[in-house]
Amino acid sequence: MSTKGVTKRAVIVTAIVVIAGLFIAVIVLAIRKRECDIKDNDVHLPIVSLQNRQYILDDFKKGDGINIRWLPNVNSRTQIDTALSIGKYNMIEVNIQTSSGNDPVIGASDGLNLLNTITPLSDANTGIKINVKDNIEAQTVLSTLRNVVLDKPVLISIPILSPGSSFDIDRFKKDLSPLSVKDNYIGVNLAISKTFCERYGIEYGTSEYVSDMIKNLNFPVTKVTIEMKAVIIQSSWKGIKWILDTNPSVKLVISSNSLRVNCTAFDLLLLRNDADKGKLLYNIDEALYQDFVDVLSTAGSPLLYFNITPRDASGIIWSHNTDTWNLLNTATQGDVMMIEGDIMLLGQDTANQTNIPIMAHTVGDNNNITFEQWIDEIIKVDKGMKLDLKSIDAVKPALQIVSRKSSRIKGPVWANADILKGPDGIDPRIPANAFLEAIEEFPNVVLSLGWTTKSKGDNNSLNYTMEMVQEMHNIVKDLQQPITFPVRAEQLIDSLDSFEWLLEKSRGYTLTVWTAHNDNVTKADMDFARRKLEASRVYFDLPRELRPSFI
Secondary structure, eight states: OOHHHHHHHHHHHHHHHHHHHHHHHHHHHHHHHHHHHHHHTTOOOOOOBSSOOOSTTTTTTOSSGGGSOEEEEEOSHHHHHHHHHHOOOSEEEEEOOBOOSSSOEEETTTTEESHHHHHHHHHTTOEEEEEOSSHHHHHHHHHHHTTSOBOSOEEEEEEESOTTOOOOHHHHHHHHGGGOOTTOOEEEEEEEOHHHHHHHOOOHHHHHHHHHHHHTTOSOGGGEEEEEEHHHHGGGHHHHHHHHHHSTTOEEEEEOOOTTOSOOHHHHHHHHHTSOTTSEEEEOOHHHHHHHHHHHHHHSOHHHHTTOSSOOGGGOOEEOSOOSHHHHHHHHHSSOOEEEEEEEETTTTSTTOOSOEEEOSSTTOOOSOBHHHHHHHHHHHTOEEEEEEOSHHHHHHHHHHHHHHGGGOOSOEEEEEEEEEOTTOOOOSSOHHHHHHHGGGSOOSEEEEEEEOOOOTTOTTOOOOHHHHHHHHHHHTTOOSOEEEEEEGGGTGGGHHHHHHHHHTOTTEEEEEEOOTTOOOOHHHHHHHHHHSOGGGEEEESOGGGSOOOO
């Protein structure tokens, strides 16, 4: 190759290198200028996340809020280390102790700061809920979070509806707005104060105010939660439920951070049974959590256990009077969800009466199957069960068997008895007070409390009167368990006013519609009843041809 050719090629290569260098220099200068502009304008870069995920439930791959484990009120390095060593907590809650300096302190006694807490939590697959009291603390927290890479949920909890609080929502929105990027892990928790609820409650006007606040936060709605203390949430549940129903992506955090909180597992169960299981999160102490898990396994809603969506109780499939081996085998092997059977004692009302519960609808029935055999077959397939207790003598022995086997029972357990005289009914075999006392043998059940009734026949005026349902409400109004009221199908339509009144008295009340052989019941009537009443609160224990259409 000639000298001229080599020289020409060298010139071309040099030119390419120079042009590339100039291009890179221009890019670097542009980036530096943008960084300076951002700094001069006090606009912060968004928090960076490792990947795009949904919030809390999906992030931890949980479909049910009860499976998100929380550790409330953490305020020391020792608690953090203990939580990480145990390894069962998904979220921990901390309170900002002081916001002096650039990194807020969460452990006043040992100087534990936020920045040094988030990284080990994230490494341990654990998120954090940060409670702030004012805008200064909130701003400091946000500034700290801008310096870390997040791949687990961070929930910033701010006070709203708090008498005496001067928290400025508009200022918080301004501080928060630079972080509103699609794939970050920051969430906003609106903490409604206990004092406000005790003074005013959460009525419709307040619910609208909170709902508007959620929509105006200029923040991804999937990352907004509201929070209330467990001890006062029942009194405000109607308003809170309205917020959840009108903001489908918003979740509720139910919190308690004291073992002395005046709240029971049944208080939490009422809320859980009345909502989608992905809507509620439980930031509660360990003792209450364990009680709650024990209760919800047998007293929980069939709609949740069988994943009925939408929440329509007509989607639950029943087997009625399942008192023989043949009927039981059919029910356990098919698509039946709730299996109902009748229980008396062997030798009931005879000189040879024993203490052994058997499956029998009427005195003298002997289907060669004991209650213990019956329940064992249902436990094998994890279906729900309804115990139709036909004599007061059988209640305690049957529930003692349930109690012994409770650790193996996964599905709902309903305990049924007719305790009041209903439309043209006979005096009940089971006195109300005696039944409710006997239930204490195993109280973690849904109580199914009904009336003795008679078929209408030619008496078209036969119905459940307002006096009947008021008497029932007066007996059960202070009970802690969920309660369903069995209603004879052919008398339901003419009694709708009475039962609408009853259902209004508690969100823990439901109806269970049943029928007897030769009763005058039509599917059209059942479809009408389902449309007239709230779909999630009326079960239909009926033959398939009479069940309302499930939508």
